[in-house]
Amino acid sequence: MKGIEFKNVKKAYGDTTIIENLNLKIHEGERLILLGPSGCGKSTMLRMIAGFEKITDGDLYMNANMVNEVPSGKRNVAMVFQNYALYPHMTAEENITYGLRRNKVNKQEIKRRLDSVVETLLLEPYLKRKPKDLSGGQRQRVALARAVVKESNFFLLDEPLSNLDAQLRVSARKELMNIHHTFKQTMVYVTHDQIEAMTFGERIALMNKGELQMLDTPENVYNRPVNIFTAKFIGSPPTNIMDMVYDNGKAIIGNQSFTFDTKWVKHIEASNATDFVFGIRPEHLQISKSPLENALKGKVKYVENQGDQYAVFIDMANSEVIAMSNSKDWNTDEVIFVQPMADHIHIFDKATTNSIGYPGV
Amino acid sequence: MRTNSFLGILWHTIFILTVFILIFPIIFALGTSFKPLQEVYNNVLNIIPIAPTFDNYIGLFERLPMIQITMNTFTIATVVTIMKMLISFLAAYAFVYFDFKGKKFIYFIFIASIFIPFTVTMIPNYLIMSSWGLADSIFGVILPQISDAIGILLINQTMRSIPFSLIESARIDNISHSRIMIDIILPLIRPQLMSTGIWFFVNSWNEFVWPSLMLKSVDSYTLPLALQMFISAEGGTDLSVAMAVSIVTMIIPLLLYLVFQKYIIGTFTASGIK
Numbered sequence: 155m156k157g158i159e160f161k162n163v164k165k166a167y168g169d170t171t172i173i174e175n176l177n178l179k180i181h182e183g184e185r186l187i188l189l190g191p192s193g194c195g196k197s198t199m200l201r202m203i204a205g206f207e208k209i210t211d212g213d214l215y216m217n218a219n220m221v222n223e224v225p226s227g228k229r230n231v232a233m234v235f236q237n238y239a240l241y242p243h244m245t246a247e248e249n250i251t252y253g254l255r256r257n258k259v260n261k262q263e264i265k266r267r268l269d270s271v272v273e274t275l276l277l278e279p280y281l282k283r284k285p286k287d288l289s290g291g292q293r294q295r296v297a298l299a300r301a302v303v304k305e306s307n308f309f310l311l312d313e314p315l316s317n318l319d320a321q322l323r324v325s326a327r328k329e330l331m332n333i334h335h336t337f338k339q340t341m342v343y344v345t346h347d348q349i350e351a352m353t354f355g356e357r358i359a360l361m362n363k364g365e366l367q368m369l370d371t372p373e374n375v376y377n378r379p380v381n382i383f384t385a386k387f388i389g390s391p392p393t394n395i396m397d398m399v400y401d402n403g404k405a406i407i408g409n410q411s412f413t414f415d416t417k418w419v420k421h422i423e424a425s426n427a428t429d430f431v432f433g434i435r436p437e438h439l440q441i442s443k444s445p446l447e448n449a450l451k452g453k454v455k456y457v458e459n460q461g462d463q464y465a466v467f468i469d470m471a472n473s474e475v476i477a478m479s480n481s482k483d484w485n486t487d488e489v490i491f492v493q494p495m496a497d498h499i500h501i502f503d504k505a506t507t508n509s510i511g512y513p514g515v
Numbered sequence: 516m517r518t519n520s521f522l523g524i525l526w527h528t529i530f531i532l533t534v535f536i537l538i539f540p541i542i543f544a545l546g547t548s549f550k551p552l553q554e555v556y557n558n559v560l561n562i563i564p565i566a567p568t569f570d571n572y573i574g575l576f577e578r579l580p581m582i583q584i585t586m587n588t589f590t591i592a593t594v595v596t597i598m599k600m601l602i603s604f605l606a607a608y609a610f611v612y613f614d615f616k617g618k619k620f621i622y623f624i625f626i627a628s629i630f631i632p633f634t635v636t637m638i639p640n641y642l643i644m645s646s647w648g649l650a651d652s653i654f655g656v657i658l659p660q661i662s663d664a665i666g667i668l669l670i671n672q673t674m675r676s677i678p679f680s681l682i683e684s685a686r687i688d689n690i691s692h693s694r695i696m697i698d699i700i701l702p703l704i705r706p707q708l709m710s711t712g713i714w715f716f717v718n719s720w721n722e723f724v725w726p727s728l729m730l731k732s733v734d735s736y737t738l739p740l741a742l743q744m745f746i747s748a749e750g751g752t753d754l755s756v757a758m759a760v761s762i763v764t765m766i767i768p769l770l771l772y773l774v775f776q777k778y779i780i781g782t783f784t785a786s787g788i789k
Contacts, residue, residue, distance in 0.1 A: 225686075233684070
């Protein structure tokens with residue numbers, strides 16, 4: 155296959171294994187996000203694609219060729235580094251064209267590529283400046299331009315926006331989208347920021363402790379997390395997770411109960427699991443001071459302003475549950491009613507932490 | 516304000532005194548080198564000669580092949596400096612940017628060699644050079660000195676401060692290591708290289724014991740050996756000529772300092788800010 159494929163890849167430094175056994179196919183021309191907490195192995199994966207890290211075991215394919223022993227420079231890969239890695243003694247223009255000049259690309263071609271990228275990224279006024287005279291956002295664009303002029307099949311980005319402020323991130327994401335639209339490279343983008351992952355990715359590979367947790371579209375990663383880790387990692391505030399006991403169509407949570415609809419009852423009874431975990435996102439909990447049907451009771455702990463909404467922290471069945479609300483009018487220690495939306499429930503097998511799936515899917 | 520101006524005056528007095536103490540010997544040497552011999556002893560503290568004369572310099576150039584001696588010193592110092600820099604640079608690059616078996620151990624051995632006193636290696640080096648027929652040759656002086664672990668240590672430290680990603684970024688663009696050294700590393704560590712180089716040069720320029728062991732004939736002498744001819748027991752003490760040799764010895768290092776001073780001072784202030 156074209157694109158990139160990890161086949162039973164293992165990466166270890168001495169006795170420390172970072173990645174045990176990774177299988178992952180990255181399609182040609184897609185924007186794949188490698189997402190995960192720090193230390194999950196996502197950067198290591200990117201560095202293996204770039205050829206900076208040797209593969210301990212297994213095979214890595216790029217464009218259907220095994221590249222285990224192919225040096226970085228021969229992989230036709232462009233990369234944007236987290237710290238941009240601009241050469242401090244060269245001007246922006248020299249930085250952008252350095253690789254092309256040294257690889258003996260002819261002058262007209264260099265000029266054509268430079269002009270095109272300068273126009274796309276609006277770099278004209280900064281070409282003669284050195285990195286120290288550029289702002290963070292400008293440096294980021296120069297680094298991006300340097301990668302773009304290579305016109306490589308593979309475009310690697312290592313947390314490229316993490317040093318930018320929130321506003322610049324939005325515009326930088328737009329520029330990245332434009333670049334991908336123009337050049338259709340296979341983009342592999344490492345981030346720990348789920349907003350970036352959701353907005354930029356066509357597919358997300360969620361990693362944890364060197365293992366691939368889930369590989370799917372942002373919609374599915376959000377709506378149908380395959381395990382507890384995915385459910386908690388994606389979304390802010392994180393998904394509420396509560397131990398539950400299934401008893402005759404009901405979820406017993408603490409000393410309260412929630413009645414499942416028939417679809418869920420069938421689905422839960424069909425599963426092999428014996429112990430369950432109940433998951434629900436804060437935005438899928440309805441809260442009210444007056445009684446709600448099929449609701450649990452909880453005590454308000456405190457309210458956090460999230461800008462557009464308020465996160466209400468609730469003490470319920472010995473665990474802390476977060477619910478989103480448009481009102482901030484919740485008093486501490488007030489007992490309120492918490493109703494999970496039946497269509498947005500996630501049920502996990504406690505033993506494996508995997509989702510038991512969804513009814514009717 | 517009063518205390519401030521008092522402190523200012525105090526500090527300036529201290530600075531001026533320090534500068535005077537540092538500069539006085541040079542002025543003294545310069546003055547003495549233009550004095551006739553009697554005046555050296557009769558008129559010691561008067562820096563300005565009463566009857567200035569060029570005789571000391573003329574006599575010096577008549578008695579010794581001073582041009583040849585200066586060239587010898589310059590050749591030794593230049594070749595030693597260039598070789599030390601080159602080897603230190605390449606070795607430091609390997610230590611910083613490559614992973615190889617036994618790297619830490621080899622580095623440890625290299626650095627440990629800094630602590631071996633010169634007197635330990637002096638005789639073996641002399642014997643080896645003699646057996647190679649390099650006794651009384653400036654190449655015999657040069658050869659054992661062409662590498663120096665201090666250079667590796669200093670350049671290694673500076674290279675480490677360059678982000679690794681710069682090298683990775685070049686590697687991914689298919690740039691060779693030699694090109695990376697020339698295009699990226701060299702410009703970034705140039706100030707440190709300059710100051711290390713000047714330090715090596717001046718050390719070699721002033722070196723006495725090793726050349727005195729190796730060099731027998733006056734034609735292959737270096738400037739410090741020429742100086743010792745006028746202030747040693749065998750040569751008798753002719754202070755005014757000795758001062759003339761000192762002044763000649765000083766010229767080239769001083770010129771070097773004037774040319775490279777912005778790098779030298781730059782290095783010191785840069786390391787001060789960090």
